[in-house]
Amino acid sequence: MTEEAGTQYQIPDDCYYTREHEWLRIEETENGTIGYVGITDYAQHQLGDIVYVEVHTVGEHVMKGEVLGTIEAVKTTADVFAPISGTVLAWNETLQQAPQKVNEDPYGEGWIARIQLDNPEEVQDLVRAGELLQASEYRTLIAGEDAPHQ
């Protein structure tokens, strides 16, 4: 293992991260603040081949930490948690036919759900509380989880 632990994963600077390995990308639109949610490159790598994605909360209101949907990999099942509170506007329906996009492009075509935020200020509150991490903090988190073991 020549690489420094954690550096082999993509961690874009324009996202916030949860300790459960979701990412949140904030977009300001004319209809208010929207958050895109997906799982991180580290998470997709841990899960392996993803064969099924389901988001059963479209149209519903979710609180931060509630289950948004489910990801099924060949070997395991994982819940996707809401990184922030709001109304689930849509999910990425292309994942129905092509769930592998979560593996191939976790921050792009593999996005999972779109949430209308209740309160844009919650983002900064959660950052201050250490519940949403910046890219550099998230890098440190996974470097700890992924330390080489002999």
Next chain:
Amino acid sequence: MPDHQQQKQHLKKTPLWLWHHQYRARMIPFAEYEMPLYYRSILEEHRTVRNHAGLFDVSHMARFLIRGKDAHHYLQSLVPSSLRTLTAGRARYTVLLNHHGGILDDIILYRIDEETFLMVGNAVNRKKDFHWLLCHKPQQTSIEIEDLTEELALLALQGPTAEQILATVTDDPPPASKTFHIVHSEVAGIPHVYIATTGYTGEPGYELFVPAGNAQTLWTRLLDAGKPYGLQPAGLGARDTLRLEMGYCLWGQDIDESTTPVEANLSWLVAWKSPHHYPGRQTLHQQRLQGTQRLRVAILSSQPRPLRHGMRLWTSPTKDQMVGTITSGGFSPCLQRGIAMAYVLQRWAQPGTTLYAGLPQTRSPLPVQVSSFPLYNRENGCA
């Protein structure tokens, strides 16, 4: 997200452990060993085995040598199959049973020569099998039983191009289509390799017994020789999805000491007309006459969502009556949908029966169909 950080210090290593690490395999603890789950992707490795060939390190499996004048007799006294046609150079899939007919282990017996047998069992049962073999050895005979698990490595070369690959590194390879045979040979310059036409994938191929010290050389020479034929290393993840598509049992999940071969839909391996005695015989014959409550069946979903071990099966979407439990479940890379095997009550075990699958707490179980083994047929291909 699951926690994959495990204590790995105390796990055993196969002779190929270093190679797996250098090749950056995803390693998992399995039956006291640290084994490769996959190298690049379970799905990719699965398709490679179905369409080309895969090379597996299965050195964690238990291996015993049983030798002596009376070895054939002795082994016959332990299993419900007839070993009459297990002549030198042939192999047989069978089971060790406890006195109630429960399956202690499923095994393959290989007859090397008149007086020498190899037995391969599940890694988790290694100590138990060895103990069982010793305990049932008749005292007045000179049968030797040796645990060779650590001295011999076991590689599985599986897939439609396996025979072409083996032909490039050994003279006169046994035809892969002639299954359940074993020969002694030199392979890729390595002497004393046993080539068996057995496997756990449903593809034509080989299992190669090689002295542990030569395992890595054989492994890398096979991979080199197989390159033009699409050979890739494959891990336990693909091995599991491949065997599930074929309906092959995994001991500890689909069969164990509380299931008999009759319930497990393995009646075909019982020699009903043979007068020989073996542990559990009475239970088996009784079950054959009276029937059993439940039966192992294949389950096919219409959707890609994987089915999972522990899911229940109900007769209606409203979960009115529970009639079965899934023992192995997953996603079929070839069929692109959820597949499983399950034990269901006989009344609901007919192929074509619609049932509803889900974890105990689910509110919306998935419609599935009872089907027959194997779930995957080569004629339909694997995209």
